Amino acid sequence: MPRSMKMAKIKRILKLAEINPNFSSRTIRKIVNCSEDTVGFILSAAASLPIKYDSIKDLDEKEIHELFYPNNNSYHGVPEPDVNCCIKELKKKHVLVKLFHEEYLEKYPNGLK
Numbered sequence: 001m002p003r004s005m006k007m008a009k010i011k012r013i014l015k016l017a018e019i020n021p022n023f024s025s026r027t028i029r030k031i032v033n034c035s036e037d038t039v040g041f042i043l044s045a046a047a048s049l050p051i052k053y054d055s056i057k058d059l060d061e062k063e064i065h066e067l068f069y070p071n072n073n074s075y076h077g078v079p080e081p082d083v084n085c086c087i088k089e090l091k092k093k094h095v096l097v098k099l100f101h102e103e104y105l106e107k108y109p110n111g112l113k
Contacts, residue, residue: 013032017053
């Protein structure tokens, strides 16, 4: 699966595929400036969902991202460490980032690594 991309490219891929169903993945790839695998992934995902250009043209980046890459964030629901607290504590002597990370992982075993 390709990495997530700018959502405007997804819109363009779907629009081009609908405007001219005879366009090959290679042709769309050249127009949109992305890989042929990415075009194939977007078109197959859109077909399986099913999603048409008209249904996503007014969606924002986040909504489109969630449609095409629903499980892209393996840390979904896990809070990030409190950076301000870490910075404040790190100003003290003998305090290491590793210590904060270990404490964070004790509290959230599936947290950021």
